[in-house]
Amino acid sequence: MLVYLHGLNSSGQSAKANRLRTALAPLPVLAPDYEPHRPHAAVARLTTVLQQVVADSGPPVLVGSSMGGFYGRWLITQLPCTHLFMINPALRPWAQLRGHLGEQVTSGGERYTLTRELVEQTRDYTPARPCSDLPVPTTLLLDLGDEVIDTRAAAALYRGCARVLAFPGGDHAFQHLDEVLGVIREAVAPAAVA
Numbered sequence: 001m002l003v004y005l006h007g008l009n010s011s012g013q014s015a016k017a018n019r020l021r022t023a024l025a026p027l028p029v030l031a032p033d034y035e036p037h038r039p040h041a042a043v044a045r046l047t048t049v050l051q052q053v054v055a056d057s058g059p060p061v062l063v064g065s066s067m068g069g070f071y072g073r074w075l076i077t078q079l080p081c082t083h084l085f086m087i088n089p090a091l092r093p094w095a096q097l098r099g100h101l102g103e104q105v106t107s108g109g110e111r112y113t114l115t116r117e118l119v120e121q122t123r124d125y126t127p128a129r130p131c132s133d134l135p136v137p138t139t140l141l142l143d144l145g146d147e148v149i150d151t152r153a154a155a156a157l158y159r160g161c162a163r164v165l166a167f168p169g170g171d172h173a174f175q176h177l178d179e180v181l182g183v184i185r186e187a188v189a190p191a192a193v194a
Contacts, residue, residue: 003060004030005067005068006031009036012032014107015173019177020184027189051079061084061188065089073091084139085140090148093122093126101116131160144169151166165180
């Protein structure tokens, strides 16, 4: 089972979620909706979803994009998972989101206000040392042309403790998903890749 965690203002019906569903079929891909901009509520919702997945299907592979990668990084320390893929992850949203305070609109048209208080709540889920407690194999998938996060800093943070697959160009949406589908498939169903 693969669980995809979408980013800020996205949804479980995002282009990446749908591409993973199509490319990995018939392997199951779950992409729950949650509110990444409300950290405590996001963690509560994702914890509940993952507890059910583990109970029903065993430990999943997590694939998180941007804020989904941020939450995935925390969740692997709380619940059994088999692999974490972080796509252009927001590793320090308490710093990265300061410039985006104010009114936001989700891909589904929901309006909300991103406040300093909500952004500061992400500190509760930020590891002090990213490499110190990685309980599962972890892979960073980075487009070096990302206009939102510093992908070189992300690569430097995880070099030595995670596999880093970095691609020239691209953007925050990650334009190289097709190139890494085989790597993701192998993590979800190693026996199916031969």
